[in-house]
Amino acid sequence: MTSLVDNRKFKGINRRELLKLAPVVALGAFAIPKLQKPLLKTGLGFSDWASSKLFRSGHLAPTFADSELTPFSKFPINDYDVDDPQVDIDRWTLTVSGAAQTPGEYTLAQIQALPKVRQNTRHVCVEGWDVIGRFGGVCLSDFLKMIGADTTARFVTVECADDYYESLDMATAMHPQSLLCYEMYDELLTRQHGAPLRLTLPTKIGYKQAKYLTALKVTHVLEKFGYWEDQGYSYFYGL
Amino acid sequence: MRLCHWVNVVSLFVLVGSGLQIFRAFPSFGAKIPQKDLLHWPKAFALGAWLGGALQWHLTFMWIYMATGLLYLGYQIFSGNYKQVLFMPRDVPGVWPMVRHYFFFGPKPPVKETYNPLQKHAYTSVIGLGVLSVLTGLAVWKPVQFSWLAWMMGGFHLARLWHFLVMWAILAFVFGHLVMVILHGWNNFVSMLTGWKKDPEYLSK
Numbered sequence: 001m002t003s004l005v006d007n008r009k010f011k012g013i014n015r016r017e018l019l020k021l022a023p024v025v026a027l028g029a030f031a032i033p034k035l036q037k038p039l040l041k042t043g044l045g046f047s048d049w050a051s052s053k054l055f056r057s058g059h060l061a062p063t064f065a066d067s068e069l070t071p072f073s074k075f076p077i078n079d080y081d082v083d084d085p086q087v088d089i090d091r092w093t094l095t096v097s098g099a100a101q102t103p104g105e106y107t108l109a110q111i112q113a114l115p116k117v118r119q120n121t122r123h124v125c126v127e128g129w130d131v132i133g134r135f136g137g138v139c140l141s142d143f144l145k146m147i148g149a150d151t152t153a154r155f156v157t158v159e160c161a162d163d164y165y166e167s168l169d170m171a172t173a174m175h176p177q178s179l180l181c182y183e184m185y186d187e188l189l190t191r192q193h194g195a196p197l198r199l200t201l202p203t204k205i206g207y208k209q210a211k212y213l214t215a216l217k218v219t220h221v222l223e224k225f226g227y228w229e230d231q232g233y234s235y236f237y238g239l
Numbered sequence: 240m241r242l243c244h245w246v247n248v249v250s251l252f253v254l255v256g257s258g259l260q261i262f263r264a265f266p267s268f269g270a271k272i273p274q275k276d277l278l279h280w281p282k283a284f285a286l287g288a289w290l291g292g293a294l295q296w297h298l299t300f301m302w303i304y305m306a307t308g309l310l311y312l313g314y315q316i317f318s319g320n321y322k323q324v325l326f327m328p329r330d331v332p333g334v335w336p337m338v339r340h341y342f343f344f345g346p347k348p349p350v351k352e353t354y355n356p357l358q359k360h361a362y363t364s365v366i367g368l369g370v371l372s373v374l375t376g377l378a379v380w381k382p383v384q385f386s387w388l389a390w391m392m393g394g395f396h397l398a399r400l401w402h403f404l405v406m407w408a409i410l411a412f413v414f415g416h417l418v419m420v421i422l423h424g425w426n427n428f429v430s431m432l433t434g435w436k437k438d439p440e441y442l443s444k
Contacts, residue, residue: 024245027303030253040292043299050302054384061383122395124382126290128261130395203383232291234298239383 048236055238057171061202064120070131072185077192078125078206084191085162085212092196098157098217101148108196111180114138114146118186119177121202123209124239126228135200136183141174149218157219158199161212166199166226168208169236177202180213205237241431243311250304251413253296255406260293262403301376308369323353326363330356341419365412368405375402 029035093105117139124130144151151174157167172178181200182189189195194211201209207228229235315321333356339345341357348355354362378389378398392398420428 024242024249027246027249040295040299043302044295046302047298051381054381056384059384059386062386122382124395126294228291232295234294239381 044232044234048234051234051236051238052169052171055169055171055203055236057175061121061177061239064122064132066120066134068132069120069134069185075123075131075133075184075193076125076129078127079162079192079211085160087161087191087195087212087214089196092214094197094213095215096147096217097215098219099150099153100144100218103147106147108182110146111138111143111197112182114142117179118183119179119200119202121177121200123202123206125206126233126237134185135179135181136186137179137181137197137200139176140178140180140199141176143180144173144218147218153218153220155219155222157217157222157224158210158213159215159217160210161214164210164212164227165224166208166210167222167224167229167235168199168201168204172201172203172238175201175203203238205234205239207233208237243307243314244431246307247304247311250300250307251409253300254304255410257293257296257300258406261290261297301373305373308366308373312366324359324362326356326359330359333357334360361412361415365409365416368409368412372402372405372409375399375405378402 030039093107094111095105096103115138116136118134118136120132120134122130123133140156144156149156151170154170155167156170156173157165159165168178177200179200181194181198182196184190184193189198194213197213198211199209199213208226224230225235226233315324333348336345336348337355337357340347374388375392375398377385378392379395379402382389382395382398389395389398392401420431
């Protein structure tokens, strides 16, 4: 766009045009400490909302051949406060509560009676590493059916023996690859990997796949989001 | 459009800073690439203090970045302005004389249009890079939901590498761009703020 104007008009135009840039200064709000936290929380919340919209219940995470598996010895272990919360495996039960027709204690045998699923999927850690692991267990959706869960409820929450805790949106809980996992690499879970039961969720980031499960609740309202979410990490974190 | 430019300056600064912080949490791209010490990036250049914080910055500003990018592209196409900026095959012969002029003190080629061929090349490329940064970012953010995108890039690990490399390419552009801005004087810089330029060269012909 070219036109010729005299000097005085030029100065007036300059002032007006600079004002048009004012919205850029609005971004400066991010630099104000008090506003930063709520602004970033909103940003993350928006990202999570967009993520939930992008999630497709029928879309499967990539699976891999056995030859592509990361060796078990190279599968890293992250924990909350202890490597092994000394779960008494023989007396362990999963305490089910919330919007379910048959809440109560469930034994590992009852869970293992459901159809067995084995899958080789990628486990991605928020830290930046990822490995391909072999996970065996039962579909979380089958278990939810067994307990008569109200699948119109929005969330499934879990608690763990090491005081870790997490929550899931129902859509992910019902996803065909979401497992109550009790085996890795065709062997029962070792203590370090979350014995006797953990979540395996190939459509979610690693920290949502809680180990050492002790309780599961189906709920319409979330009271606690998750250990890492409470530190400021994303709640939905779907892959 | 100047608005888009300056909003993106801020966005890019935040995205690169927080991106580097995310990288610092685990400086590697996959099992086949050595896990330790691939690249040590000093903390001073990283934004977000810790991984969680960096992710918050990155995941917030990426929306602002994408929105301004779309706004810019929409404007360029609908206003027809893209014709001034888009690098076309007929611009190719003009690039070397400009490079020679800037870097090797060659003669100054005649000024024919608003943007010379080297500029057109740079400004077209950086938009391409911007688009790539978004596409690679999406593949890295959602390798399951965008598995086709990740596949096109050669897989999850390679997508992460491309995302990282595209960042460096954009930074290279920024460096060159800043050098040019400084070399071309105050009036030119002010025109990016106000949209008006005092005595532009291409008018005097």
